[in-house]
Amino acid sequence: MQSRWGSLRAKVFPDHWSLLFGQIAFYSFVVLVLSGVVLTLQYEPSTAPVVYDGPYGPLRGTEMSRALDSTLAITFETRGGLLVRQIHHWATLIMVAAITLHLLRLFFSGSYRRPRRLNWLVVFSLLIVTLGAALTGTSLPDDMASGTSLAVLDGVLQATPVIGSALSYLLFGGEFPGNVLTWFYPLHIVVLPLLIVALFVAVAVLALKHSPKRAKRKSPVAAVKSAGLFCFVAGVSVLMAATATINPVWLYGPADPADTSAGVGPAWYLAFLDGSLRLAPGWEVVWWGKTISLAVLLPVAACTLFLVIVAVYPFLEERLIGVPKDQSERPRDNPTRTGIGVAGITFYGVLWAAAGADTMALQFHLSVNTLLRVFQVLLIVGPPAALWITRRICLGLRQQDKDVAEHGIETGRIVRLPSGGYVEDHRPSTRQLTAR
Structure with a gap:
């Protein structure tokens, strides 16, 4: 028992x-x-x-x-x-x-x-x-x-x-x-x-x-x-x-x-909502005699869509690429998924940082409008760039793992061959020892 x-x-x-x-x-x-x-x-x-x-x-x-x-x-x-x-x-x-x-x-x-x-x-x-x-x-x-x-x-x-x-x-x-x-x-x-x-x-x-x-x-x-x-x-x-x-x-x-x-922002976990309101352009439209403020609707819709995507991501992944194996894996083993995750973190992080734009401008003697323009550019360019960079890093790490599995771990010791050439000595990796 x-x-x-x-x-x-x-x-x-x-x-x-x-x-x-x-x-x-x-x-x-x-x-x-x-x-x-x-x-x-x-x-x-x-x-x-x-x-x-x-x-x-x-x-x-x-x-x-x-x-x-x-x-x-x-x-x-x-x-x-x-x-x-x-x-x-x-x-x-x-x-x-x-x-x-x-x-x-x-x-x-x-x-x-x-x-x-x-x-x-x-x-x-x-x-x-x-x-x-x-x-x-x-x-x-x-x-x-x-x-x-x-x-x-x-x-x-x-x-x-x-x-x-x-x-x-x-x-x-x-x-x-x-x-x-x-x-x-x-x-x-x-x-x-x-x-x-x-x-x-x-x-x-x-x-x-x-x-x-x-x-x-x-x-x-x-x-x-x-x-x-x-x-x-x-x-x-x-x-x-x-x-x-x-x-x-x-x-x-x-x-x-x-x-x-003034000078008081929301708690850190809700700051991305405030940041989205700050970065939204001040657009308004008149429809059927009523003024609709897109400066509020767009950021709220964007944040809501972001949360919905996070919630249903497992279903989206299964729908788009099929049913993957049921096993845990390292982030580098799935470069695309890891890149998407880092892109989402970047999107959230830019909105989160934008919530403190006024405080940053005051502390570093910058223009608030200029700082908001920078965050607007980062919100558009940042997530795709983060996805691409993260994916390349993961692919590089996977190639490094493959080289270690095939040739062993570099020791830094140079050995002279009988033919007169020089090569670096490698010691077997854990995976190679297990295979033996």
Whole structure:
């Protein structure tokens, strides 16, 4: 019984470092739940106005919502409240990063193929739901930064033809800013966490189903390693929260539809959306007496299409090139797929960097318009160039592997032949020794 349990744990919690991203994401979620429960005890999801009279002097006498007032009370009046808030925020970033790296590992190793296509869809869904939970969570303090993000969201909804106004009215419960917290709060603390738990369970079940039967490990060792990794993830979250300030809502002040925050960008995982809005040309068309802003619709459509392609890529690959072998492989073994992956990363990276164009221009004394033009060119030229360069590198590495397999590994020692010529001595590679 113990051996069987150890085998099951080995399938769900393997040893190799590249397979640990899923565990890190799960343990970050545990840290999020524990810190979120503490924050929920004092937070008030209400937009009712109050006058702040707490210990933070610069905001004393300022009118704000109960949501921000309770957030400031957690920060300055609850022992360890600021630490818990920052642990919650940093753990979110770690979780999103771990899921993203897990997806990249699946892609570049070819581990998304049949019969593992469902694994890919589940992990991708986990990323999207986590992003939704992060977005709703950052909006709950009702500070200037979150208010600006909601204003951008309202602008995107309003730019949607025909149904835009209705969507905005439905989300905000009336005209912006409405009372969006009454929607976001239950989504953030109940609905989305339950979906995340269900998706983690699905990932574990699929891992049990598709893992090789030869994977074995003793249960006590697995338990100790899993506990150690959880302590490491929790410790890193606490260390970052104790040493690096993040989301200082007291510096931003209360949200105001008439104002906006300067120098404050979205979280890194949503920055590509902001970057796409910055790079889009300011085009508008009038259709049936209504003005349609392509400057908003085009970037939103492009980012949505990008995410859809990522989600259905296993099906597209199977449709276009047939059903490949069900085995993991190194990135160099499939140059085209690796090139496509790097091109996608380049596309995302350019949009991500463009979100900070104003900050870059300020720090390096550059023109914002010039910098945006550079990013626009990179967005068009960068992905194809990245695909071509990556593919050539992979082909070169494959040729190098072939030369090593045929001739052995270079030793750097020159040997003189009986005929008088000179050649470099080679030692047999591991593959050659195995063949013998």
